[in-house]
Amino acid sequence: MTTSAVGEEPGGRKMPNTGEASGRCDRSGTADLTDAPGPSGSRALLRTRELVFGYAGRGLTSPIDLVLHGGEIIVVLGPNGSGKSTFFRTLLGVLRPLQGSVEWNGRELSGLSPRDLAAQVAWVPQQPGAAFDFTVEQYVMLGRLGRLAAGASPGRADRDAVSQVIARLGIERFRERTLSKMSGGERQLAAIARALAQQAATLVLDEPTASLDFGNQGRVLDTLCKLAGEGLGIVYATHDPNHALRAGSRALVYLPGGGMAFGPVIDMLVPERLSTVYGVDVEAAYTAAGRLVLSLAPEPASDAASRLRLPVLRPPPPSAAPSSASARCRS
Amino acid sequence: MIRLPWALLTIALGVLLAASMLAALGAGQYPLRLSQVLQMLLSPLGGGAIEAGDVAQTVLWKIRLPRVGASVVVGAALAASGVALQSVFRNPLAAPDLLGVSAGAALGAVLGIFLGWSIVTIQAAAFAGGLAAVIVVHAVGTVLPLHDRTLSLVLAGIAIGSMLGALIALVKTVADPYTQLPAITFWLLGSFASITPTDLSMLLAFGALGIVPLALMRWRADALALSDDEIHALGLRLPVLRAALIAGATLATSATVAAAGIIGWIGLVVPHAARLLVGASFSRVLPVSMLMGALLMLMIDTLGRSVAQAEIPPGVLTALVGAPVLFALMLRRREGQG
Numbered sequence: 001m002t003t004s005a006v007g008e009e010p011g012g013r014k015m016p017n018t019g020e021a022s023g024r025c026d027r028s029g030t031a032d033l034t035d036a037p038g039p040s041g042s043r044a045l046l047r048t049r050e051l052v053f054g055y056a057g058r059g060l061t062s063p064i065d066l067v068l069h070g071g072e073i074i075v076v077l078g079p080n081g082s083g084k085s086t087f088f089r090t091l092l093g094v095l096r097p098l099q100g101s102v103e104w105n106g107r108e109l110s111g112l113s114p115r116d117l118a119a120q121v122a123w124v125p126q127q128p129g130a131a132f133d134f135t136v137e138q139y140v141m142l143g144r145l146g147r148l149a150a151g152a153s154p155g156r157a158d159r160d161a162v163s164q165v166i167a168r169l170g171i172e173r174f175r176e177r178t179l180s181k182m183s184g185g186e187r188q189l190a191a192i193a194r195a196l197a198q199q200a201a202t203l204v205l206d207e208p209t210a211s212l213d214f215g216n217q218g219r220v221l222d223t224l225c226k227l228a229g230e231g232l233g234i235v236y237a238t239h240d241p242n243h244a245l246r247a248g249s250r251a252l253v254y255l256p257g258g259g260m261a262f263g264p265v266i267d268m269l270v271p272e273r274l275s276t277v278y279g280v281d282v283e284a285a286y287t288a289a290g291r292l293v294l295s296l297a298p299e300p301a302s303d304a305a306s307r308l309r310l311p312v313l314r315p316p317p318p319s320a321a322p323s324s325a326s327a328r329c330r331s
Numbered sequence: 332m333i334r335l336p337w338a339l340l341t342i343a344l345g346v347l348l349a350a351s352m353l354a355a356l357g358a359g360q361y362p363l364r365l366s367q368v369l370q371m372l373l374s375p376l377g378g379g380a381i382e383a384g385d386v387a388q389t390v391l392w393k394i395r396l397p398r399v400g401a402s403v404v405v406g407a408a409l410a411a412s413g414v415a416l417q418s419v420f421r422n423p424l425a426a427p428d429l430l431g432v433s434a435g436a437a438l439g440a441v442l443g444i445f446l447g448w449s450i451v452t453i454q455a456a457a458f459a460g461g462l463a464a465v466i467v468v469h470a471v472g473t474v475l476p477l478h479d480r481t482l483s484l485v486l487a488g489i490a491i492g493s494m495l496g497a498l499i500a501l502v503k504t505v506a507d508p509y510t511q512l513p514a515i516t517f518w519l520l521g522s523f524a525s526i527t528p529t530d531l532s533m534l535l536a537f538g539a540l541g542i543v544p545l546a547l548m549r550w551r552a553d554a555l556a557l558s559d560d561e562i563h564a565l566g567l568r569l570p571v572l573r574a575a576l577i578a579g580a581t582l583a584t585s586a587t588v589a590a591a592g593i594i595g596w597i598g599l600v601v602p603h604a605a606r607l608l609v610g611a612s613f614s615r616v617l618p619v620s621m622l623m624g625a626l627l628m629l630m631i632d633t634l635g636r637s638v639a640q641a642e643i644p645p646g647v648l649t650a651l652v653g654a655p656v657l658f659a660l661m662l663r664r665r666e667g668q669g
Binding site: 089092094113114115116117119121122125131132133135138142145146147150153154 | 559563
């Protein structure tokens with residue numbers, strides 16, 4: 001996991017260096033928009049060229065060129081109904097691209113059999129679940145099914161792989177528990193384990209933090225960071241730009257009118273752009289530890305706001321960031 | 332909920348089934364002692380050479396064994412079909428009788444009897460009728476603009492099922508009232524009374540042919556509990572998986588319909604009970620359901636021919652037992668899942 005000092009941001013943005021970034025996964029330092037090999041020197045896991053997607057011949061966005069290397073996280077942000085799921089379904093070969101191409105590990109998507117594709121990319125849907133009440137172990141085993149020959153039973157290698165990913169995600173204690181008896185956060189981790197059991201190089205997740213409580217959102221994001229640190233490529237969608245700041249190298253942002261912006265998270269998630277994307281005022285603030293936080297700005301002189309007498313906290317401007325001594329004081 | 336070690340449960344059910352079969356072979360209006368049954372079964376002569384006038388031999392080989400064998404195979408095949416259809420439709424309320432498979436197969440078989448076809452052709456007609464019915468029910472259930480997918484599927488099944496029932500009634504009105512009509516009516520009631528050794532071998536052959544794809548897909552079938560996109564992303568070909576399971580379940584069900592008429596409830600209730608005992612995994616639910624279905628069907632038929640002077644049709648007892656059991660299972664399920 002790269003926890004690069006935030007002050008050395010290539011964008012030249014001056015930001016306080018906290019010197020401490022526990023559990024945080026600011027991967028923007030590795031951002032690389034050129035065709036050069038990724039941080040690990042490997043070839044791109046995923047590359048789209050002039051990709052236009054949509055339904056019934058109607059493209060939803062302008063052409064997208066993006067590239068994902070091992071160890072990187074691409075965060076997809078856009079308003080409800082802007083077509084994030086459609087984008088994912090196109091990447092996974094459920095929908096045909098209207099234009100352009102998708103390549104997984106250098107191979108054109110249309111030339112991949114379902115089995116070959118499953119070896120390249122694993123998919124975690126929004127709010128995963130199953131029609132029948134499997135135990136976590138049985139559910140994770142589903143990730144191995146694409147590798148089995150027809151009629152074959154899972155073997156030792158499959159059982160070992162399942163045990164290994166269950167341990168990797170720290171959900172051993174749920175192994176024998178059934179999905180219906182688990183919380184949304186635990187189920188999300190089980191779904192990620194199922195995807196990992198597929199042993200694909202890339203993980204695509206549709207809003208993995210949706211409908212999770214605060215703590216579980218953090219746990220899922222930490223898990224994604226850890227997996228990227230282990231060399232996986234990750235693409236996920238979220239509605240919270242702060243998630244991208246916490247776990248993201250680059251962001252793909254749906255702009256109003258069908259435009260797309262793609263670049264390092266820190267360049268993409270500026271308040272002005274987010275205000276345009278979501279149609280609300282967004283402001284940036286810094287925590288006492290000097291971490292950038294994006295927040296909805298109160299409506300100016302709104303009746304509701306004045307009636308509620310919302311307290312206004314005045315944070316220190318970035319230039320007056322607290323010293324590391326005071327940062328340690330947050331109890 | 333108690334989850335029994337499933338291997339232990341499977342062995343226990345297998346032993347229980349074998350014991351019940353031996354007991355059923357002895358039970359009836361001409362009782363046979365266990366030692367007699369075992370001696371005849373194990374004798375090297377087998378059923379090949381029945382001494383003329385040996386009543387015990389005739390009863391065992393010509394009457395009891397086909398009947399006991401047929402009830403066991405029908406119970407297992409109906410339960411297996413229920414397991415497969417519930418997986419394919421991601422729906423614990425799917426069952427061969429509810430989805431119109433049984434009624435479609437019955438219409439096919441009735442047409443076959445009406446037109447005087449051979450037994451193999453009747454079997455094929457039953458399969459074609461069952462397959463057509465499940466495809467139409469699925470299509471109608473998908474088109475119905477209801478949010479509750481279970482409800483739309485069940486409604487479609489009821490509607491198509493009663494249409495098929497009407498068509499069967501139509502065939503009956505034009506059938507010859509002296510030769511065909513009694514055969515059709517008697518057979519439609521569902522019964523093991525007139526099973527011949529030939530019926531049993533047909534049932535065994537087509538039932539096994541239907542269960543083979545289910546057994547081959549026993550691991551992959553679990554993936555059907557996921558969404559279509561997830562199944563695709565797992566590297567599985569959904570249309571192949573779905574088609575194999577529907578074809579297998581329909582073939583197994585239509586084999587039972589051709590042999591013993593429409594027998595309801597087994598395909599619905601038994602997989603439910605099996606899931607409560609061994610969890611959701613298809614590879615466990617399938618064998619346990621087949622054993623439980625065989626055992627239940629055998630007990631019901633043996634009871635039906637022993638308790639009263641007249642035989643009670645198996646469909647009567649499956650409904651009398653099945654409906655309350657289903658109700659109890661659903662109540663328990665609700666408690667268990669909170």
